[in-house]
Amino acid sequence: MIYRARPLILFLIFLPLLATAAELKPPAAGIASAHPLATRAGHEILARGGNAFDAAVAIAATLAVVEPYGSGLGGGGFWLLHRARDGFETMVDARERAPMAATRDMYLDESGRPVAGLSLNGPLAAAIPGLPAALAHVAEKYGRLPLTQSLAPAIRLARKGFAVTARYRKLAERRMDVLNAHPAAARVFLDNGFVPDPGFIVRQPDLARTLVRLAKKGRAGFYAGVTARRLVEGVRAAGGIWSLKDLADYRIVERTPVHGRHKNIRVTSAALPSSGGTVLTQMLNILEGFDLNKLDRVQRAQVIIEAMRLAYRDRARYLGDPDFVSVDTQRLLSHDYAVRLRRALRTRVKLDAPRRQTETRGTGTNTTHFSVIDREGNRVAVTLSINYAFGSGFMPPGTGVLLNNEMDDFVIKPGVPNVYGLVGAEANAIAPGKRPLSSMTPTFLETDDAVVVLGTPGGSRIITMVLLAALEFANNRGDAASWVALPRFHHQYLPDRVEYEPDAFSKPEVRALEGLGYKLVLRKNGYGNMQAVVWYKTGNRVAAASDPRGEGLALVR
Numbered sequence: 001m002i003y004r005a006r007p008l009i010l011f012l013i014f015l016p017l018l019a020t021a022a023e024l025k026p027p028a029a030g031i032a033s034a035h036p037l038a039t040r041a042g043h044e045i046l047a048r049g050g051n052a053f054d055a056a057v058a059i060a061a062t063l064a065v066v067e068p069y070g071s072g073l074g075g076g077g078f079w080l081l082h083r084a085r086d087g088f089e090t091m092v093d094a095r096e097r098a099p100m101a102a103t104r105d106m107y108l109d110e111s112g113r114p115v116a117g118l119s120l121n122g123p124l125a126a127a128i129p130g131l132p133a134a135l136a137h138v139a140e141k142y143g144r145l146p147l148t149q150s151l152a153p154a155i156r157l158a159r160k161g162f163a164v165t166a167r168y169r170k171l172a173e174r175r176m177d178v179l180n181a182h183p184a185a186a187r188v189f190l191d192n193g194f195v196p197d198p199g200f201i202v203r204q205p206d207l208a209r210t211l212v213r214l215a216k217k218g219r220a221g222f223y224a225g226v227t228a229r230r231l232v233e234g235v236r237a238a239g240g241i242w243s244l245k246d247l248a249d250y251r252i253v254e255r256t257p258v259h260g261r262h263k264n265i266r267v268t269s270a271a272l273p274s275s276g277g278t279v280l281t282q283m284l285n286i287l288e289g290f291d292l293n294k295l296d297r298v299q300r301a302q303v304i305i306e307a308m309r310l311a312y313r314d315r316a317r318y319l320g321d322p323d324f325v326s327v328d329t330q331r332l333l334s335h336d337y338a339v340r341l342r343r344a345l346r347t348r349v350k351l352d353a354p355r356r357q358t359e360t361r362g363t364g365t366n367t368t369h370f371s372v373i374d375r376e377g378n379r380v381a382v383t384l385s386i387n388y389a390f391g392s393g394f395m396p397p398g399t400g401v402l403l404n405n406e407m408d409d410f411v412i413k414p415g416v417p418n419v420y421g422l423v424g425a426e427a428n429a430i431a432p433g434k435r436p437l438s439s440m441t442p443t444f445l446e447t448d449d450a451v452v453v454l455g456t457p458g459g460s461r462i463i464t465m466v467l468l469a470a471l472e473f474a475n476n477r478g479d480a481a482s483w484v485a486l487p488r489f490h491h492q493y494l495p496d497r498v499e500y501e502p503d504a505f506s507k508p509e510v511r512a513l514e515g516l517g518y519k520l521v522l523r524k525n526g527y528g529n530m531q532a533v534v535w536y537k538t539g540n541r542v543a544a545a546s547d548p549r550g551e552g553l554a555l556v557r
């Protein structure tokens, strides 16, 4: 009798514990973004009854207004979503697509040489934007609030204006000539043709009206009607090749994220056409075979650098838009393949000789990322871009929409590096309707005890920044503040050199790495702008951090 009662008693004793485990919810919501106004917009929408997805719509739209150099309605990006209710996860691919009139050699002159600046400046550099479609899609399918509500903070800021910051000035300075070549953009972003003073108020009434049309009509408010007409007329009048059909045909695609495992952590990250999740997982798979904490600092750096080189070589060779080329991601992500690569890695591997090398010009502070966890446990990691600072610098008159120069992420010509020094192959050649290969890496890292949401801008260096944060989490745990502040180093196969931030290596370590045959290049001003939110289940606590290199804000409330 007693014996038979025991399971019941045990069950009754443990019932409350089981119940709390199943129902455990974050005690607060965390948001980290690259701009304080965007972080506040996200919390405002949560306070109005929105979930993390509504907040993400509000944050993305606000960043489109207050960080015109980083992302915007004229750009695109990748949204990684996790719905707490049923654990459903998806990646919303809002990457720009090449217009249908695009051709493989469109940036080459008659003798087959790349025309300087053609894939970077002006309307020919712009692919068909994806962000407006993503805002409408995420709000409708995953959010709770109407777009009119979630876009309200962005509309308000476009009308009232925002104050110019140091970062704005630095990037406007860099792109001043291109902005001045396009009057509609110069009028909005410069002060009489010059970089505005700190505190200068940038007002964007045209953008506010475009946002209102999007809020009221959903995707048709951007991809059809007056906005679409003005976009296409402006682009064509300035020598571009967009058509109304390009806009009408634009679709976001929901794709299965890349899933990986590294030691004790589960990794969920961006799928193609971003190379982010694939390259990240490949590097983590290779490094799985090492106990990094048992290596000295130079050995540790060496194996990480070699993992970077090998994975970026595969990026250059094989990766492209999966709707256009077949990529054997299953093989690339397999542990067997990682074991093979790892064997090659114990010494500095000889890879094919570079055909040509350039400087990477990206600073890693344009483009943008934000991370959100709400009180229900929904989570969102979004990396958005118009590519280079202030995109193509071109704004079709009457739209307020600054267009991207994401076409430069394609391979303009085999072997010719893009603005981030990346080379590629046939898989990433230009084709009508194709999406250029990206490096954006919005990521979730999970253990049984913690859920981390993070990502960063930084062009080709995005993936290695996320790698270093993931390794820190896996090996030393750390916290949100330490992941975003971590000193960084980077190798991308070509150019064949290691870039590093001042605190990444000591002088003797630099000498030791040089002795091993590496060329090291110091990035004095640092790079990246990582935004991280973490929910610790033990102790039930939410923390968030914004990269000290940027001007962002992380807020838990």
Ligand code: DON
Pocket: 362, 363, 364, 365, 366, 367, 368, 385, 386, 387, 388, 406, 409, 437, 438, 439, 440, 457, 458, 459, 460, 462
């Ligand atoms: O999609 C990509 O990989 C690039 N367009 C991202 C650009 C970027 O992060 C610029 N930041 N420095």
